[in-house]
Amino acid sequence: MEKSSILRFTFIFAIIFFLFAYSFYPSSKSEFLGSSPCFPWCTSKNRIYSNFDSILENPVHKGTHHHHSTSLQPLDPLSVKEINKVRTILSSYAHFASSFPTIHSLVLDEPNKTQVLAWNKGDPLPPRKAFAIVLLNGQSHMLTVDLNLGQVINHAINSGSGYPALTMDDISAALKVTLADAEFNKSIISRGTPNFYMRPIEGLTVTVDLDQKKIVKFSNTGRGIPIPKSSNTDYRYTAQVKPPELKPLNPMSIEQPKGPSFIVEDGHVVKWSNWVFHLKADQRAGMVISRATVQDSESGELRSVMYKGFSSELFVSYMDPDEHWYFKTYLDGGEYGLGATSLSLVPLNDCPRYSYYMDGVFVTSDGKPFVQSNIICLFERYSGGILRSQ
Numbered sequence: 001m002e003k004s005s006i007l008r009f010t011f012i013f014a015i016i017f018f019l020f021a022y023s024f025y026p027s028s029k030s031e032f033l034g035s036s037p038c039f040p041w042c043t044s045k046n047r048i049y050s051n052f053d054s055i056l057e058n059p060v061h062k063g064t065h066h067h068h069s070t071s072l073q074p075l076d077p078l079s080v081k082e083i084n085k086v087r088t089i090l091s092s093y094a095h096f097a098s099s100f101p102t103i104h105s106l107v108l109d110e111p112n113k114t115q116v117l118a119w120n121k122g123d124p125l126p127p128r129k130a131f132a133i134v135l136l137n138g139q140s141h142m143l144t145v146d147l148n149l150g151q152v153i154n155h156a157i158n159s160g161s162g163y164p165a166l167t168m169d170d171i172s173a174a175l176k177v178t179l180a181d182a183e184f185n186k187s188i189i190s191r192g193t194p195n196f197y198m199r200p201i202e203g204l205t206v207t208v209d210l211d212q213k214k215i216v217k218f219s220n221t222g223r224g225i226p227i228p229k230s231s232n233t234d235y236r237y238t239a240q241v242k243p244p245e246l247k248p249l250n251p252m253s254i255e256q257p258k259g260p261s262f263i264v265e266d267g268h269v270v271k272w273s274n275w276v277f278h279l280k281a282d283q284r285a286g287m288v289i290s291r292a293t294v295q296d297s298e299s300g301e302l303r304s305v306m307y308k309g310f311s312s313e314l315f316v317s318y319m320d321p322d323e324h325w326y327f328k329t330y331l332d333g334g335e336y337g338l339g340a341t342s343l344s345l346v347p348l349n350d351c352p353r354y355s356y357y358m359d360g361v362f363v364t365s366d367g368k369p370f371v372q373s374n375i376i377c378l379f380e381r382y383s384g385g386i387l388r389s390q
Contacts, residue, residue, distance in 0.1 A: 072266035074116045074126050075290050078108050079281050080361055080369045086130045086145050087367035093152055101134035101141065104164035105284065106363040109144050113307065116291070129153075133164045138211055140164055157389060165284060166335055167365035175210040177215060181206075187220050191227055198233040205324050253353070260354045261380055267358075270378060276302065281360030281376055285310040286338030311338065342375040351377035 078086070086106060088098055107127015109129035110116070119126065128147040133140060140162070144154035178184055184206060191201055208215055262272035268280050274295035282288045288310045289389050293302040297330055311333070339360050345351050358376040361369055 031226065057154060071125065071128060073268055073278060074111050074119050075108070075280070076266075076268055077282065077361060078130055080107070080371070082128065082130065082147055083361065083363055083367070083369040084149070085134065085147055089145050089152065090132070090134075090143070090367065095155065096136065097140075099136065100171070100366070101136035102167060103132060103134055103363055103367045104140075104167060104365070104367050105131075105133040106367065107282065107284075125193055135164060137220050140157050165337055169365050170210055173210055173213060174206075177208050177213055178206045181215055181218075183218060183220075184215075187223075191221075193230060197235065199230060201227065205326055222324070256354050260356070262356070264356050264378070271379065279358065279376065279378065281339050281342075281358060281372070282310065283339040283360065283362040284333060284337045286333070286342065287311065287376055339372065339375065342370070342372060345375045345377050352379050352381075355379040 069081055071077075071079060083106065090264050093098060096166040107130070109131035111119075111126035111129075115126045130145045130147060132143045132145065134143065135141070140158040142154075142156045142158065145151070187204060188201070191204075193199075201222070202225040203220065205217075205219040205221075206215055207217035220313070262270060264270055264279075268278050270277050270279050274297070275292070276295075277292040280288050280290075288304065288308065290308045291304075292306040292309070293304050295302050318328050320326060330368045340362060342360065345357065346354075347355065347357075351357075355377040356379070357374040358373045358378070360372040362372055363369055
């Protein structure tokens, strides 16, 4: 890790991300545990509540979707209690006696794959461990904490280049430094107000040294790139003069009189038809599916299909070598965290009736847990037989 940690990002994107994400991602100064605060626009795109009262009157199957206080499966995420215990252990750790580090990542240190596959329900759980990536004095520390022993059992300092996932404090600091810069403000004013989807500002990149809290590079090569006019570019429903003129639709409802066909055991194990898999929320990866198995229709045995999979394995770059674009990648799984930037799903809006909801238990930069509620919903949908003739 280099002494000076440099954060490079396109500032306009960062501003909007901050306004969007900060509204539901607690900073290290938060003292609460529960659903995080949300601005009025913290809803998924294109949500229209034309008859919200009637929607609320309809029953919604929520299930026991909230986080468990104890882990019941080897791959279950860290609980609130376990996260608090890790923070206590790190607080008394000798290497951090003078200053508590910034927590950039805190997740379950998963047991060995062999242990997980050999485990059966009713067996004692493998030792619960946590893996933390923290930053202190410009150095990245990687620690393994044994929750059963109550101590740090492995500690390594990254000697190479790189930087851990950003915290909201990082983004807030970069914004504060940039917004106070006279040259940046002059450039922004000369361009006009941005709308980050329909009126992007091109060719403006600010590089901020987060350790020294100062701008180390200001690239402003896009002065000649035109910006669309601001009229009629605010796509938000609340900004419309009048609701969209839509012909009324008759009520539609997909019913399951006997309830859903799937069940969720121990909060994370999903059983549906002849499928069984473990499902959980992750602060970086978003949604993680583990130990996906299918029952063989002939032998009756469960066959392994996938040990672990998640969407953050996708790396989709824009493939533009321009200095303002080459570092941008879609999904933001490494920089910000798909789970951390997720929104609570709205019943009967994002998910149909009889959906099962799961929370995410995540960590702020000072090591405190917070709950991102209803960020995963599970439901079934019939899409027709794939071999059916047309």
